[in-house]
Amino acid sequence: MPAIEDIPETVFQDTVSRAVHRVFSTMLGRSAVLEPIDSLTPPDATELEHPHVVGTVGFIGSINGLIYLYLAVPFAQECASHLLGMNTAQLAKAGDEAVNDAIGEITNMTVGTFKNQLSDRGFPCRLTIPSILRCSRISIKPMSSATRRIYRFKIGSHILTADLLMQTGE
Amino acid sequence: MRYKLLTVDDSKTVRIIVQKAFKLFDCEVIEAYNGVEGLALASKESPDVILLDVTMPVMDGIEMLTKLKSDPVLKSIPVVMLTAEGGKDSVVKVAKIGVRDFIVKPFKEDLLIQKVGRIIDLKPITDTPTKVRSVFDPATVLIVEDKPAIYAQIQDGLKHTPWDIQCVSTTGEAIDACGRSTIDLMMISLSLPDEAAFTLFRVLRANLKTKYTPIFGLVVKTDAAAQQLAQQVGFTGLATKPLDMSELEAKISRAMNLDTSERYFRNDQDTLVMSLPENCGLAVMNEVATHLKSKISEAVDSGINKAVFDLHEVRRLDMNLIKFLLSAMQSCREVSLHFSLVGSGAIVTECRAYEDTRSWHFYETLEEARASFLNI
Numbered sequence: 312m313p314a315i316e317d318i319p320e321t322v323f324q325d326t327v328s329r330a331v332h333r334v335f336s337t338m339l340g341r342s343a344v345l346e347p348i349d350s351l352t353p354p355d356a357t358e359l360e361h362p363h364v365v366g367t368v369g370f371i372g373s374i375n376g377l378i379y380l381y382l383a384v385p386f387a388q389e390c391a392s393h394l395l396g397m398n399t400a401q402l403a404k405a406g407d408e409a410v411n412d413a414i415g416e417i418t419n420m421t422v423g424t425f426k427n428q429l430s431d432r433g434f435p436c437r438l439t440i441p442s443i444l445r446c447s448r449i450s451i452k453p454m455s456s457a458t459r460r461i462y463r464f465k466i467g468s469h470i471l472t473a474d475l476l477m478q479t480g481e
Numbered sequence: 482m483r484y485k486l487l488t489v490d491d492s493k494t495v496r497i498i499v500q501k502a503f504k505l506f507d508c509e510v511i512e513a514y515n516g517v518e519g520l521a522l523a524s525k526e527s528p529d530v531i532l533l534d535v536t537m538p539v540m541d542g543i544e545m546l547t548k549l550k551s552d553p554v555l556k557s558i559p560v561v562m563l564t565a566e567g568g569k570d571s572v573v574k575v576a577k578i579g580v581r582d583f584i585v586k587p588f589k590e591d592l593l594i595q596k597v598g599r600i601i602d603l604k605p606i607t608d609t610p611t612k613v614r615s616v617f618d619p620a621t622v623l624i625v626e627d628k629p630a631i632y633a634q635i636q637d638g639l640k641h642t643p644w645d646i647q648c649v650s651t652t653g654e655a656i657d658a659c660g661r662s663t664i665d666l667m668m669i670s671l672s673l674p675d676e677a678a679f680t681l682f683r684v685l686r687a688n689l690k691t692k693y694t695p696i697f698g699l700v701v702k703t704d705a706a707a708q709q710l711a712q713q714v715g716f717t718g719l720a721t722k723p724l725d726m727s728e729l730e731a732k733i734s735r736a737m738n739l740d741t742s743e744r745y746f747r748n749d750q751d752t753l754v755m756s757l758p759e760n761c762g763l764a765v766m767n768e769v770a771t772h773l774k775s776k777i778s779e780a781v782d783s784g785i786n787k788a789v790f791d792l793h794e795v796r797r798l799d800m801n802l803i804k805f806l807l808s809a810m811q812s813c814r815e816v817s818l819h820f821s822l823v824g825s826g827a828i829v830t831e832c833r834a835y836e837d838t839r840s841w842h843f844y845e846t847l848e849e850a851r852a853s854f855l856n857i
């Protein structure tokens with residue numbers, strides 16, 4: 312089994328792009344376009360200045376990792392509204408809990424699609440339960456042994472940032 | 482028979498999506514948050530199908546499935562995995578324990594309905610006794626037509642109805658539209674290239690969501706071959722071009738099983754009022770006639786003893802209308818319901834030309850007609 316460092320950059324990029332595109336087109340009828348940014352540069356805190364909903368799901372196995380999906384609050388609300396079939400008033404009544412759960416599920420599906428592709432390439436792993444952060448000006452500092460990749464997608468007028476942290480597992 | 486479907490998922494979002502997917506079917510969806518709750522509900526409710534996630538707190542889907550399959554009472558319940566854990570290894574592991582099907586998230590609602598529909602005989606909820614839909618209720622009609630003029634004609638001709646008339650020009654767009662929302666009736670042009678109308682018809686009938694949707698073929702009156710083929714494959718009906726919009730409206734109402742009586746009959750205080758529209762063709766007459774006796778009975782039953790036949794919108798009198806009115810008057814006499822007529826000057830003049838109608842007395846307004854009953 313190749314070490315994580317031996318996996319070409321294009322594999323991560325293609326795998327995460329396919330996962331984001333598949334989830335957003337299937338569940339929300341939206342297309343996701345990968346933005347041409349340097350995937351090694353962490354997101355600038357000023358880019359994430361406004362309140363964000365951040366979904367996190369991990370995967371454990373021959374690769375251990377975490378993927379964070381950053382969505383600005385209005386985008387998160389729009390996704391939740393579509394997914395749950397609720398209008399703005401109904402979503403407001405359902406509260407942040409409903410938005411958190413919807414973003415948790417979107418993250419779960421995205422990370423699941425990503426890790427299923429890794430599993431089929433000979434890196435079996437399993438998913439962890441999603442968790443949600445709500446924050447502004449977030450900055451994540453991974454351990455130095457972790458491989459990190461950042462991808463940004465344009466979805467309609469919104470931006471989705473995917474932050475991947477991985478290291479070789481069992 | 483109302484089927485029970487148990488969804489076991491820690492995500493409320495997924496449980497809501499499952500509820501949404503099956504809300505149009507005669508199927509009760511019950512929910513569990515994890516494997517422990519799932520097993521308890523499976524024992525208590527005996528569901529017909531279980532939709533099961535893998536990654537959940539407390540007890541995951543693999544453990545629940547293993548316990549379910551080792552329980553002699555519960556092991557026969559079909560399980561469909563609905564999970565983001567879709568790698569080959571996971572699928573093989575779960576398949577060994579025994580599942581009926583496997584859906585990997587993300588998923589479309591249609592796929593979910595299709596897979597569950599292979600296990601239980603899902604029927605649209607309209608097949609069960611519910612409130613009859615009225616002609617004044619909103620409905621969505623989808624036109625699949627590549628000629629904008631026909632779409633414009635239909636939209637214009639039905640603009641007075643509460644129906645949302647949508648149009649697409651290709652079969653692909655039609656399938657997408659059916660996936661996005663619930664279509665109450667479809668009209669497909671039989672002249673789409675490569676017999677696409679017939680291919681689309683078969684696709685729609687194979688899909689549980691559109692299996693029972695009324696589908697009309699839009700066809701030129703003289704194209705007998707296409708009409709025959711449409712009837713053979715099972716189209717609900719035909720709308721022939723050039724289109725007679727009042728006839729088409731009546732056909733759509735019938736196909737959607739709408740109660741059209743409110744369009745013609747109303748109880749106004751102590752009087753049953755039957756209002757006939759401007760274009761009183763044979764299709765309209767037949768439609769009014771189907772409601773006449775029941776409406777008179779209902780009125781009498783509720784204590785009403787007066788009726789007004791309001792013809793002030795009717796432009797001309799013909800033999801069909803005269804026959805219908807004579808029959809309506811006879812029905813009123815049979816139950817001792819007093820009646821009077823409202824009509825325009827033109828109608829009054831036309832009545833004088835026929836032996837049967839010469840003696841009919843018309844009032845100019847509904848108020849005058851109602852006032853005439855004071856002398857009874």
